[in-house]
Amino acid sequence: MNTTTQTFGDGTRIFHFLFDTIFIFLLAYFLHQWYNFYVFYWGFYPIRFGAFFFITTWVYTFLSEFIFLRTIAKWMSGTKIVSEDGSRPNIAQFFIRACFRTLIISFFGLAWNGKPLHDTFSKTKLVASETPLI
Numbered sequence: 001m002n003t004t005t006q007t008f009g010d011g012t013r014i015f016h017f018l019f020d021t022i023f024i025f026l027l028a029y030f031l032h033q034w035y036n037f038y039v040f041y042w043g044f045y046p047i048r049f050g051a052f053f054f055i056t057t058w059v060y061t062f063l064s065e066f067i068f069l070r071t072i073a074k075w076m077s078g079t080k081i082v083s084e085d086g087s088r089p090n091i092a093q094f095f096i097r098a099c100f101r102t103l104i105i106s107f108f109g110l111a112w113n114g115k116p117l118h119d120t121f122s123k124t125k126l127v128a129s130e131t132p133l134i
Contacts, residue, residue: 019073062098
């Protein structure tokens with residue numbers, strides 16, 4: 001890694017996790033309530049909230065990082081996702097990131113290699129963005 005590249009510590013990553021999880025929870029809750037309207041009045045098959053949360057987490061992570069290279073929490077902290085060589089990640093890397101981000105064990109990678117599993121297996125890193133939101 002380039003010695004001039006700014007690295008981000010565990011506090012930034014914890015902020016991303018907490019803020020994005022709260023946002024995803026609220027989004028999944030409202031989607032679940034909206035779907036329950038159709039379950040109640042139109043006889044749709046009921047789906048548990050956990051499935052809505054899991055799907056919302058995956059879709060939110062994949063789409064926001066694929067389109068913008070960042071989630072809402074990353075906008076707020078002025079960071080973005082890039083490949084290890086500094087270029088834009090390919091679609092497979094976004095897919096791997098989204099899959100590992102939905103797993104609660106993703107942060108266990110911090111214990112042995114200093115970055116979460118979703119960064120390790122997708123070969124991406126978190127860098128400073130040119131345009132921070134705040």
